[in-house]
Amino acid sequence: MFTLKKQAGWMFGVLWGLGVFAVNAFAGGGPIATAPHVPDPVGKRPAKTVAIHFEAKEFTGPIADDVTYDFWSFNGTVPGPIARVRAGDTVEFHLSNHKDNSQPHNIDIHAVNGPGGGAAVNTAKPGEEKVFTWKALAPGLYVYHCAAGAIVDHISNGMYGLILVEPEGGLPKVDREYYVFESEFFAEVNGGKAEFSLQKGLEEHPEYVVFNGRQGALMGDNVLKASVGETVRIFFGNIGPNGISSFHIIGEIFDKVYVEGAIGGTVNRNVQTTVVPSAGAAIVEFKVDVPGAYTLVDHSIFRVAKGAIGQLVVEGEEQPKVFRAGK
Ligand SMILES: [Cu+2]
Numbered sequence: 001m002f003t004l005k006k007q008a009g010w011m012f013g014v015l016w017g018l019g020v021f022a023v024n025a026f027a028g029g030g031p032i033a034t035a036p037h038v039p040d041p042v043g044k045r046p047a048k049t050v051a052i053h054f055e056a057k058e059f060t061g062p063i064a065d066d067v068t069y070d071f072w073s074f075n076g077t078v079p080g081p082i083a084r085v086r087a088g089d090t091v092e093f094h095l096s097n098h099k100d101n102s103q104p105h106n107i108d109i110h111a112v113n114g115p116g117g118g119a120a121v122n123t124a125k126p127g128e129e130k131v132f133t134w135k136a137l138a139p140g141l142y143v144y145h146c147a148a149g150a151i152v153d154h155i156s157n158g159m160y161g162l163i164l165v166e167p168e169g170g171l172p173k174v175d176r177e178y179y180v181f182e183s184e185f186f187a188e189v190n191g192g193k194a195e196f197s198l199q200k201g202l203e204e205h206p207e208y209v210v211f212n213g214r215q216g217a218l219m220g221d222n223v224l225k226a227s228v229g230e231t232v233r234i235f236f237g238n239i240g241p242n243g244i245s246s247f248h249i250i251g252e253i254f255d256k257v258y259v260e261g262a263i264g265g266t267v268n269r270n271v272q273t274t275v276v277p278s279a280g281a282a283i284v285e286f287k288v289d290v291p292g293a294y295t296l297v298d299h300s301i302f303r304v305a306k307g308a309i310g311q312l313v314v315e316g317e318e319q320p321k322v323f324r325a326g327k
Pocket of ligand 1: 106
């Protein structure tokens with residue numbers, strides 16, 4: 001979570017000028033952030049009109065150590081940003097398609113009530129911008145994705161992410177929030193280059209299954225962090241495109257799971273592993289009681305070897321009444 005909102009005016013200008021606005025909580029003028037970060041809570045503000053700006057961007061980047069992939073993305077990251085609005089907001093959504101791209105792109109937002117989740121009216125050719133306006137009627141955590149062309153290649157190449165529609169009054173306060181997104185990549189790998197394979201998609205044999213767009217995105221210097229006693233909320237999405245995720249954190253129990261990302265429906269308590277369907281989401285919350293490294297996995301455990309692993313490192317004093325070696 002960020003405290004940028006209060007100082008956003010001048011700070012945005014300064015950081016942008018310095019070229020270090022990597023977190024881009026407000027890049028493009030909307031309430032968005034780049035994984036694993038999450039925009040500030042909407043909280044108790046009244047409903048209003050919110051402008052969100054996405055840009056379809058094709059780029060080449062790492063998918064694993066020493067292996068690159070030609071990604072298609074929203075805003076140049078995989079997954080795309082997480083956007084945050086509240087129920088009752090009217091969203092003026094701008095989708096531009098970078099002029100250097102090879103493909104038309106659009107966006108199907110699962111939070112939208114309307115044809116194609118918006119995709120029926122927002123397909124943009126390279127160099128074009130499309131705008132559509134929709135009202136967020138139902139709170140929840142929703143997937144968005146590109147649905148242009150044959151769809152499968154646009155989804156498989158990285159065009160997806162999450163939008164959170166908060167309920168009126170906001171979600172309960174927590175200490176930390178993170179954005180984690182699981183996806184499969186179907187590829188033939190040759191000489192440091194992974195190339196999309198339609199055949200592997202049809203066979204449902206992913207070469208990579210990753211959190212936040214590449215192997216190692218949540219490992220090493222990029223682990224998630226928390227302190228003993230804090231409550232952590234993870235906004236978790238899974239695109240598939242084929243696989244159902246069995247999201248689990250080794251050594252933790254989810255105190256609360258907003259099942260299938262629904263807000264206002266069932267909240268399950270004391271959950272070990274939660275099922276997240278293709279193009280679905282879940283919100284999990286848990287208090288971290290004991291210091292140490294906690295490993296995020298898709299517990300369809302062979303997928304760990306394909307990249308479905310990350311870590312949350314918890315710092316603080318040992319809590320021997322909760323956990324200790326020996327008697
Ligand atoms: Cu696309």
